[in-house]
Amino acid sequence: MTLFALRRLLWAVPVLLGVSILVFTIARVIPGDPVLIATGLERADPKILAETAQRLGLDRPLWVQYADYLGDLVRGDLGHSLRHRRPVSALILGRLPATLELATAAFLLAIAAGIPLGVVAAVRRGTGFEHAAILGAVGGMSVPAFWLGLLLILLFSLQLGWLPATARGGSLPGAFAALLTGGGLSPLWRSLSHLLLPALALAAPTTGLMVRMTRSSMLDVLGEDYILAARARGLSERTIVYRHALKNALVPVVTIAGLFLGRLLGGAVVLETVFAWPGIGRMAVLAVRSRDYAVIAGTALMVAVGFVVINAAVDLVYAWLDPRVCYD
DSSP: OHHHHHHHHHHHHHHHHHHHHHHHHHHHHSSSOHHHHHHTOSSOOHHHHHHHHHHHTTTSOHHHHHHHHHHHHHTTOOOBOTTTOSBHHHHHHHHHHHHHHHHHHHHHHHHHHHHHHHHHHHHTTTSHHHHHHHHHHHHHHHSOHHHHHHHHIIIIIIISOOSOSSSOOSOHHHHHHHHHTTOOSHHHHHHHHHHHHHHHHHHHHHHHHHHHHHHHHHHHHHTSHHHHHHHHTTOOHHHIIIIIIHHHHHHHHHHHHHHHHHHHHTOOHHHHHHTTOOSHHHHHHHHHHHTOHHHHHHHHHHHHHHHHHHHHHHHHHHHHHOTTOOOO
16 A cells, blocks of 8 residues: 555656646746736836846746746745735635635535435435436536526525625634634634535535436445345345445545545636635636736646645545555
8 A cells, every 4th residue: 555655646746747837838828928917017118028027037948937937846936926926825825725615615515415315316216216316416517506606696695695695704614613612603603604605506516426426336336246145144225235335336436526626626716706705716817817827827736736636545545445456
């Protein structure tokens, strides 16, 4: 297992190197003059532009710029934002907790709803519950998250007035800490009320996919010989389903869950914009609008690192779910 983990980390190096080349190239082909943006002026004297380009290193050949960029990455320096005049790493760290909070809430909702519904749909095959679960899953996968978010705002915020439409009610971990120290339920409810609608909208497509994947995998496992043998030994259906079948059925589900967790961590760009959620997705949109190259590159690289880490973690989880997996 240790050797496999080391090999996965080594494979991540060329992947991240390729991502850095791609991100660097895309950032350089975005319309707009980064030198003019750095001056903060609509027009500037050619001498000022030349001095700014020299200061930022943008007058050098592209391969030299990339070498400098790669060296900065090795040192943990993602550059400075042209718009905010701050290090990109500080901007990302400031926005990352909000995205992690939203992505984690959506992921937990998708897991809590998708896996049980998929299991029950497989066990009750051919019933009305299975048809309803499949219909709901297809609907959740088909409806765009941003459109569902607008519908949720229209219903629960504007019509019923139950939940806020935008802004944040404070950090959820901070609200839990306040609750433990005697701060009452008010901060916790305020945080949850602001989190619920965007988390539901973000979780809907993943939930639908989890229902379908869990149902399909469970149906395959329930037809295996060892399940028939367990039934012949007189084991209860509950024991067969949850102790023997579910663990093996979760192997493909974990793969999909890991991929979608990486997608959620990438920040639902449009959804964060709809709910004015101060995460990295909304920051990326603002960076594209202002042509803030360093922020765009840093955000994309951070998302790529998240995908690599999550995929490696998913591979390691396989060993626990299925000991037959070979890592040689």
